Amino acid sequence: MNQNTMQKTVLHAQQVRKSFGVRGNVQQVLRGIDLRVVEGEFVGIMGPSGSGKSTLLNVLATIDKATEGKIFVGDMDISNMKNAELSDFRRKKLGFIFQDYNLLDTLTVKENILLPISLGKMKKAAAEAEFQAIAADLGIGEIAHKYPHEISGGQRQRTSAARALIHRPSIVYADEPTGALDSKAASALLGMIEELNRQRNITIMMVTHDPVASSYCSRVVFLKDGMLYSEVYRGSKTRQAFFKDILNVQAVLGGDHVDSV
Amino acid sequence: MTLFELVIRSMRKNTKHYYLYYFALIFSTSLYFIFATLQNDSSVITASIGNIQFSSMFNAAGILVLVIVVVFMIYANSIFLNRRSKEIGLYQLVGLTHSTVARLLITENALLGMGALLIGVGGGALVSRLFVLILMKLIGIENPVTLSFSGTAALQTIIVFSVIIGLTLVQMLFKVYHTTLLDLFTANRQGDHPKQPKTVLSALMGLVGIVLIAFGYILSAHTLGPNLFLQLATILGSTILGTYLLFRVTIGWLFFRIRKGKGGQLGLKNSLSLAPIMHRMKGNANSLTLITILSAMTLTMVAISYSLYYSAESESRGMLPYDFIFENNEQDAKSFRAELDKAGFTFVNRPVEAIRLQGAIGQNEEGSNLLLLGAEQLQANGRDIVVPGQGEAVWYTGLRKALSKELDTVAFPQAVDFDANGVQVKLNITREVDRYAMNYSIYGRQLIVPTATIRAIREQMPASPEYEAIHIDTYKIADKNEREAASGIYAKVVKGNKLSPDFDTFYKASLRKFGLIIFIAGFLGLIFLISTGSILYFKQMTEAEQERKSFTILRQLGFGEREIMGGIIRKQMFVFAIPLGIGLMHSMFAVKAASKLALSDLTFPTAISMSVYTLIYFVFAILTLVYYRRIVRAAL
Numbered sequence: 001m002n003q004n005t006m007q008k009t010v011l012h013a014q015q016v017r018k019s020f021g022v023r024g025n026v027q028q029v030l031r032g033i034d035l036r037v038v039e040g041e042f043v044g045i046m047g048p049s050g051s052g053k054s055t056l057l058n059v060l061a062t063i064d065k066a067t068e069g070k071i072f073v074g075d076m077d078i079s080n081m082k083n084a085e086l087s088d089f090r091r092k093k094l095g096f097i098f099q100d101y102n103l104l105d106t107l108t109v110k111e112n113i114l115l116p117i118s119l120g121k122m123k124k125a126a127a128e129a130e131f132q133a134i135a136a137d138l139g140i141g142e143i144a145h146k147y148p149h150e151i152s153g154g155q156r157q158r159t160s161a162a163r164a165l166i167h168r169p170s171i172v173y174a175d176e177p178t179g180a181l182d183s184k185a186a187s188a189l190l191g192m193i194e195e196l197n198r199q200r201n202i203t204i205m206m207v208t209h210d211p212v213a214s215s216y217c218s219r220v221v222f223l224k225d226g227m228l229y230s231e232v233y234r235g236s237k238t239r240q241a242f243f244k245d246i247l248n249v250q251a252v253l254g255g256d257h258v259d260s261v
Numbered sequence: 262m263t264l265f266e267l268v269i270r271s272m273r274k275n276t277k278h279y280y281l282y283y284f285a286l287i288f289s290t291s292l293y294f295i296f297a298t299l300q301n302d303s304s305v306i307t308a309s310i311g312n313i314q315f316s317s318m319f320n321a322a323g324i325l326v327l328v329i330v331v332v333f334m335i336y337a338n339s340i341f342l343n344r345r346s347k348e349i350g351l352y353q354l355v356g357l358t359h360s361t362v363a364r365l366l367i368t369e370n371a372l373l374g375m376g377a378l379l380i381g382v383g384g385g386a387l388v389s390r391l392f393v394l395i396l397m398k399l400i401g402i403e404n405p406v407t408l409s410f411s412g413t414a415a416l417q418t419i420i421v422f423s424v425i426i427g428l429t430l431v432q433m434l435f436k437v438y439h440t441t442l443l444d445l446f447t448a449n450r451q452g453d454h455p456k457q458p459k460t461v462l463s464a465l466m467g468l469v470g471i472v473l474i475a476f477g478y479i480l481s482a483h484t485l486g487p488n489l490f491l492q493l494a495t496i497l498g499s500t501i502l503g504t505y506l507l508f509r510v511t512i513g514w515l516f517f518r519i520r521k522g523k524g525g526q527l528g529l530k531n532s533l534s535l536a537p538i539m540h541r542m543k544g545n546a547n548s549l550t551l552i553t554i555l556s557a558m559t560l561t562m563v564a565i566s567y568s569l570y571y572s573a574e575s576e577s578r579g580m581l582p583y584d585f586i587f588e589n590n591e592q593d594a595k596s597f598r599a600e601l602d603k604a605g606f607t608f609v610n611r612p613v614e615a616i617r618l619q620g621a622i623g624q625n626e627e628g629s630n631l632l633l634l635g636a637e638q639l640q641a642n643g644r645d646i647v648v649p650g651q652g653e654a655v656w657y658t659g660l661r662k663a664l665s666k667e668l669d670t671v672a673f674p675q676a677v678d679f680d681a682n683g684v685q686v687k688l689n690i691t692r693e694v695d696r697y698a699m700n701y702s703i704y705g706r707q708l709i710v711p712t713a714t715i716r717a718i719r720e721q722m723p724a725s726p727e728y729e730a731i732h733i734d735t736y737k738i739a740d741k742n743e744r745e746a747a748s749g750i751y752a753k754v755v756k757g758n759k760l761s762p763d764f765d766t767f768y769k770a771s772l773r774k775f776g777l778i779i780f781i782a783g784f785l786g787l788i789f790l791i792s793t794g795s796i797l798y799f800k801q802m803t804e805a806e807q808e809r810k811s812f813t814i815l816r817q818l819g820f821g822e823r824e825i826m827g828g829i830i831r832k833q834m835f836v837f838a839i840p841l842g843i844g845l846m847h848s849m850f851a852v853k854a855a856s857k858l859a860l861s862d863l864t865f866p867t868a869i870s871m872s873v874y875t876l877i878y879f880v881f882a883i884l885t886l887v888y889y890r891r892i893v894r895a896a897l
């Protein structure tokens with residue numbers, strides 16, 4: 001695909017395999033995945049339950065180790081890194097948004113967001129400026145001093161998104177970020193993420209069940225039984241048109257039920 | 262699955278989880294049994310010490326042991342129950358009735374309690390000999406002791422612990438019957454959320470806490486007045502309330518200020534220490550106060566009794582500067598000397614000339630017996646004594662500062678008048694010394710004057726009834742090991758009421774007394790220390806479980822095990838060091854107040870006992886760190 005080769009590759013997975021279990025009872029969950037993501041892409045990953053989406057994300061995000069295969073982030077080969085290196089790499093280069101927010105209850109919104117840069121050498125004023133910028137983009141400036149239990153689910157997830165972005169990671173991973181939100185809060189969040197993706201040219205990879213959510217992406221990859229099944233690009237299509245495309249693939253793929261727009 | 266199988270399964274699971282709880286239970290049973298053995302087998306003690314007072318001391322200590330064990334067991338059980346509340350809720354959720362769950366818990370706890378009791382008594386029986394040996398060593402008795410298994414002690418232990426286990430069962434029943442399912446499931450949820458303190462009010466309250474503690478300290482530094490009990494109660498009340506406020510308000514307020522100053526950039530270490538501590542400050546204030554007070558009490562008790570034991574020799578020397586004295590008894594002194602020579606002992610024998618007469622110190626004083634001693638002669642004996650000037654005297658009160666109430670009213674220099682036979686002698690007492698110049702047993706207040714003064718008075722006041730010339734023969738044995746034999750010779754030579762306390766006998770007796778005291782204090786201290794340490798450990802274990810999710814999040818965000826442990830170490834430093842630090846401070850002031858009762862310097866023995874306590878205490882901190890590390894490791 002020529003549009004890919006022109007841009008910088010952010011993530012490149014080659015023949016990634018992952019199996020669980022011990023000898024005799026091994027379950028192959030990923031069976032040779034090849035995937036390339038370029039800078040500024042917003043990639044959705046869909047597939048039936050149990051197809052290995054979360055496993056793929058965890059492996060690509062260095063939270064879990066691949067059994068076989070190579071994974072490059074930028075020009076770094078992360079498949080052979082040691083645990084300590086991986087931690088460091090994860091903290092500096094990657095961002096995470098989880099389904100259940102994963103905010104620390106004992107920290108305020110602002111403290112949560114600033115956590116990823118707490119070990120870095122960023123100046124206080126610079127960190128403050130970064131926070132103000134991202135908080136404004138995600139509309140959480142007002143609640144900066146509140147604790148997670150005092151704010152709504154949508155606000156929590158936006159806080160989580162801000163935390164994933166504050167240190168300007170190479171790529172942001174999101175595992176069903178809208179899973180626990182109602183459709184209104186979900187589309188508000190996705191709208192903001194899409195906007196940030198465009199404005200800041202942030203690379204995002206998002207696992208989702210929801211075709212509506214994936215219609216915000218620029219490309220959707222379908223997984224089945226641990227293999228890439230197909231992928232669709234949004235190109236210059238409207239979101240509604242892209243949504244129809246996604247539904248079509250899903251219908252062929254079978255499995256998941258379908259929400260309406 | 263039958264109920265019994267369920268019991269066995271949950272027991273197996275629980276012993277693995279709460280091994281420290283059972284360890285503590287077994288340990289306290291053992292210690293209690295040992296204590297009961299010593300208490301019951303009082304023949305051992307009284308035979309070797311020959312004093313019935315000590316058995317009442319043992320009884321009092323036994324009650325203290327009981328109180329601390331009860332408090333500890335109830336407390337530990339409540340933590341233990343809280344940790345299990347989800348499990349209890351789950352049983353009810355899958356359809357077990359209240360009474361089945363209660364039966365399950367009761368069977369389980371009764372079985373475990375009985376096991377702990379048996380192991381505790383058995384273990385106690387095994388090591389009680391060791392404790393008796395330690396006791397004998399401490400009180401300086403060499404003859405071997407046979408100690409048989411005491412049935413009475415075992416029965417006493419079993420009754421006491423059955424009652425305690427019964428109490429914990431009641432606690433469990435209450436939990437099962439009186440809490441809703443929802444309560445059970447949310448019990449493990451993290452406590453209160455930190456609220457912004459009302460700045461002015463909490464700053465004020467925080468200040469009050471510090472002021473109360475300072476007030477207690479200042480009060481303790483004052484000489485104990487006539488309202489001794491009231492003063493002690495005020496000191497205790499003010500310090501305890503102050504400590505509570507310190508934990509409840511002051512520290513929270515301080516942390517809040519620090520956190521606010523960070524402007525949201527808390528950093529990882531503070532996120533793992535400051536934030537969770539603030540989160541739980543309200544709920545933890547009670548237990549931290551309890552731990553602090555218990556630590557302070559234990560430290561004070563152990564430090565003072567160790568100091569007493571440690572300084573038994575110098576205290577005895579303060580009371581009895583000479584090994585033996587003979588007052589106007591030159592005949593016995595001579596035969597004693599001959600006997601010593603025969604035994605081949607090295608000794609110093611010096612005479613001291615003295616006068617006993619009636620006189621008054623100060624204006625408001627009634628006349629009393631005064632003993633004037635020649636300073637040069639005492640000095641010649643190698644004592645550290647300064648000869649006063651002509652017409653001057655130094656008063657060797659032998660009284661500890663705290664007890665010398667009367668001295669507060671006496672200003673120095675002070676005139677003394679002797680008025681006998683129409684002759685008047687005036688002496689100027691220039692200062693007082695808190696030791697004795699001559700063995701305390703000799704009658705009269707001891708004033709040191711130049712020998713010339715003694716001679717002058719002897720010439721001026723012959724044959725007055727208020728006047729008595731005294732000749733004292735003093736003996737000092739050079740070799741410590743010969744003192745005991747010399748003491749025997751002394752008792753043989755001197756008969757009846759002429760016998761006055763000799764150094765060796767006095768020293769050995771006080772060594773026995775203080776040896777027993779340090780033994781009991783050490784025993785109690787050990788139980789207190791283990792209780793407070795375990796309570797802190799249990800609490801931290803629970804907190805670690807609650808924070809597991811945070812560790813997972815942090816690991817996912819890319820914080821390494823080492824960085825996270827750094828934050829946890831800081832938190833444990835706070836959690837363990839703050840109560841210990843405040844407890845240490847409290848006890849230092851208490852020891853300082855008490856040290857006025859002693860003739861010797863208590864700094865060294867106090868420092869030793871405090872260091873030992875701190876060292877053992879930090880073993881518990883290390884244990885919690887090990888536990889935390891395991892959880893952080895498994896978090897990703």
Ligand SMILES: Nc1ncnc2c1ncn2[C@@H]1O[C@H](COP(=O)(O)OP(=O)(O)OP(=O)(O)O)[C@@H](O)[C@H]1O
Nearest residue numbers: 020021027029047048049050051052053054055056
């Ligand atoms: N730690 C593990 N140990 C063993 N098997 C695992 C583990 N994690 C996942 N699996 C297995 O791998 C398969 C894929 O799981 P994964 O969570 O990746 O699916 P998913 O596509 O995210 O599903 P869902 O849409 O339900 O979240 C499942 O069959 C699961 O049982």
Ligand SMILES: [Mg+2]
Nearest residue numbers: 053054055207
């Ligand atoms: Mg999943």
